[in-house]
Amino acid sequence: MSNSHHRRFNVEFHEDLCKGCGLCVHMCPHHVLVQSERLNRRGFHPAEYVGEGCTGCGICFHTCPEPSGIDVEPHSPTSA
Amino acid sequence: MKEFHRPEALYSTFPRKGGADPEATHYCPGCGHGIIHKLLGEVIDELGVGERTVLISPVGCSVFAYYYFNAGNIQAAHGRAPAVATGVKRARPDSIVISYQGDGDLAAIGGNNILQAANRGENMTVVFVNNAIYGMTGGQLAPTSPLGMKTTTTPEGREFEEYGSPMRVAELLAPLDGVSLSSRHALINAGEIIKTKKALKKAIKYQMEGKGFSLVEILSQCPTGWKVDPVESLHWVEEHMLKVFPLGTYKDEPRQRPTPPHPADYEPALIDRVIHAGTSANGRGKAHEPVRPVTLPLGIRAAGFGGQGILLLGEMLAKAGLAEGLSVTWLPSYGPEMRGGTANCSVVISDTPVGNPIVDQPNLLLALNRPSLERFEPMMQPGGVVIYDSSLIDVGPTRSDLTAIAIPATKIADELGTAKVANVVMLGACMELLAFPSQSERDPLLQSISRDEKMLEANRLALKGGMEAARAAAAPAR
Numbered sequence: 001m002s003n004s005h006h007r008r009f010n011v012e013f014h015e016d017l018c019k020g021c022g023l024c025v026h027m028c029p030h031h032v033l034v035q036s037e038r039l040n041r042r043g044f045h046p047a048e049y050v051g052e053g054c055t056g057c058g059i060c061f062h063t064c065p066e067p068s069g070i071d072v073e074p075h076s077p078t079s080a
Numbered sequence: 081m082k083e084f085h086r087p088e089a090l091y092s093t094f095p096r097k098g099g100a101d102p103e104a105t106h107y108c109p110g111c112g113h114g115i116i117h118k119l120l121g122e123v124i125d126e127l128g129v130g131e132r133t134v135l136i137s138p139v140g141c142s143v144f145a146y147y148y149f150n151a152g153n154i155q156a157a158h159g160r161a162p163a164v165a166t167g168v169k170r171a172r173p174d175s176i177v178i179s180y181q182g183d184g185d186l187a188a189i190g191g192n193n194i195l196q197a198a199n200r201g202e203n204m205t206v207v208f209v210n211n212a213i214y215g216m217t218g219g220q221l222a223p224t225s226p227l228g229m230k231t232t233t234t235p236e237g238r239e240f241e242e243y244g245s246p247m248r249v250a251e252l253l254a255p256l257d258g259v260s261l262s263s264r265h266a267l268i269n270a271g272e273i274i275k276t277k278k279a280l281k282k283a284i285k286y287q288m289e290g291k292g293f294s295l296v297e298i299l300s301q302c303p304t305g306w307k308v309d310p311v312e313s314l315h316w317v318e319e320h321m322l323k324v325f326p327l328g329t330y331k332d333e334p335r336q337r338p339t340p341p342h343p344a345d346y347e348p349a350l351i352d353r354v355i356h357a358g359t360s361a362n363g364r365g366k367a368h369e370p371v372r373p374v375t376l377p378l379g380i381r382a383a384g385f386g387g388q389g390i391l392l393l394g395e396m397l398a399k400a401g402l403a404e405g406l407s408v409t410w411l412p413s414y415g416p417e418m419r420g421g422t423a424n425c426s427v428v429i430s431d432t433p434v435g436n437p438i439v440d441q442p443n444l445l446l447a448l449n450r451p452s453l454e455r456f457e458p459m460m461q462p463g464g465v466v467i468y469d470s471s472l473i474d475v476g477p478t479r480s481d482l483t484a485i486a487i488p489a490t491k492i493a494d495e496l497g498t499a500k501v502a503n504v505v506m507l508g509a510c511m512e513l514l515a516f517p518s519q520s521e522r523d524p525l526l527q528s529i530s531r532d533e534k535m536l537e538a539n540r541l542a543l544k545g546g547m548e549a550a551r552a553a554a555a556p557a558r
């Protein structure tokens with residue numbers, strides 16, 4: 001992790017908007033997304049980030065049909 | 081480094097949608113419409129045109145695009161988005177007009193609309209969402225469904241013999257002289273999604289530069305209609321659509337288009353008046369001379385039993401308006417009530433052109449039977465006038481904000497020897513109240529009903545009887 005030459009990114013899901021379509025999970029070139037076992041408020045298995053490996057390419061953002069489904073931004077040390 | 085957030089051109093919550101989930105779209109999981117909305121939103125942001133974008137949304141699953149886009153929106157009748165877009169663009173050349181259409185909308189019912197707009201080279205952008213099916217109505221065959229595809233209307237699969245081959249719209253439009261850009265894209269992987277976005281951006285740029293008509297066709301997944309899960313739907317596009325609908329640019333020849341003549345300047349209030357002649361938006365119409373209880377524009381409903389000559393009554397009123405030099409429409413109602421033995425029609429008489437022939441909120445009602453009065457009284461504009469046949473209707477209108485004028489039309493007609501002329505008695509009553517047409521125009525009007533001397537004479541007497549009755553009935557009320 002520490003010797004990654006990518007800048008680190010954070011992909012943030014708005015879990016309650018997720019319809020569990022799985023397109024982002026399928027398209028992420030680094031396979032760092034999974035579909036949760038949990039159900040969200042709307043009864044879907046929401047997508048989640050495994051916590052590392054995101055390069056900030058934005059592909060998941062563009063494949064998500066929900067306008068506010070996903071944000072991708074540089075990882076800041078203050079964010080968990 | 082780039083960050084990715086919801087484009088400003090899309091709202092964060094969707095109060096217009098309401099319901100249980102005003103933050104999530106109404107689209108099915110994995111639907112291509114959502115992805116395309118986001119791409120379009122980004123492009124609108126990047127080009128800085130959000131303030132002047134007018135999206136024309138179609139009939140289809142994206143009919144509700146205005147829930148999501150923070151832009152101007154007009155929702156067009158099925159297939160007519162290019163015509164509406166033409167109007168907006170010509171009236172507001174500075175606007176960025178995007179006609180967003182599905183394949184049922186654009187290629188089936190709206191086939192001619194898109195051809196003509198493309199051929200005219202309208203300076204607009206068409207986003208053509210080809211999901212090979214009618215999504216909204218539950219998965220019927222579309223002009224773009226591949227051969228062999230099973231839909232609810234082709235349960236055995238599409239056959240050429242019966243339905244022809246899938247229609248390739250990007251190829252079809254490209255040769256037209258008016259078309260500057262025609263290309264096809266898909267959402268099957270990151271590369272194609274980015275190409276789709278670039279094409280949308282190019283198309284809107286061309287519009288900004290006055291370079292004419294662009295069509296961006298996008299193969300878009302409809303997991304629900306195709307009955308596959310969202311990830312499988314991507315493979316479905318590759319397997320069933322790419323061969324029939326090859327991706328690529330079929331034309332890219334931007335040309336400066338001459339600006340079509342700008343329509344004459346208009347008064348927004350006038351447009352409102354033209355469109356709402358028959359509705360309450362016009363309660364303030366000016367009085368026709370001499371001052372009478374009814375004002376222009378007139379939104380009239382005439383209603384009664386079939387056989388009472390209701391439609392003819394309406395037609396005569398319209399002709400009376402014409403004789404007075406006014407603009408008129410006459411619209412008979414051929415609703416289910418035709419079978420129930422009642423008849424009604426809408427007549428608009430106005431001193432401005434009539435934009436809408438349907439009278440939803442009459443200011444003048446001619447009721448020749450009780451069910452008609454009961455049906456239309458609640459729809460009346462406040463302050464409206466009801467003329468009713470008091471020989472058939474014992475209790476007049478109950479609303480206190482209406483002026484009621486009782487005319488025993490059938491009785492008067494009966495005394496003239498034929499109850500059939502009751503409609504002409506009502507016509508006479510109207511003419512008296514409206515103070516038109518002039519004396520000299522009345523007889524030609526009656527002659528247009530019948531030139532038979534006996535009939536004509538009966539009609540003359542009926543008209544006169546109606547006028548006298550109206551004078552008598554209206555006098556104490558004033």
Ligand SMILES: Cc1ncc(C[n+]2csc(CCOP(=O)(O)OP(=O)(O)O)c2C)c(N)n1
Binds near residue numbers: 209213214216
């Ligand atoms: C004049 C008219 N005819 C028919 C309909 C019914 N109708 C609603 S949506 C639709 C098909 C839309 O299909 P498409 O354009 O492919 O859009 P999608 O829903 O797949 O996005 C039809 C026929 C209508 N609303 N209006």
Ligand code: SF4
Binds near residue numbers: 029033053055060072
């Ligand atoms: S931004 Fe790219 S790498 Fe990061 S999760 Fe999304 S698709 Fe995967």
Ligand code: SF4
Binds near residue numbers: 018019022070
């Ligand atoms: S693409 Fe969006 S809606 Fe679909 S699983 Fe991923 S986050 Fe959820």
Ligand code: SF4
Binds near residue numbers: 110111304305
């Ligand atoms: S029916 Fe098809 S086009 Fe309509 S919202 Fe669902 S997936 Fe999208």
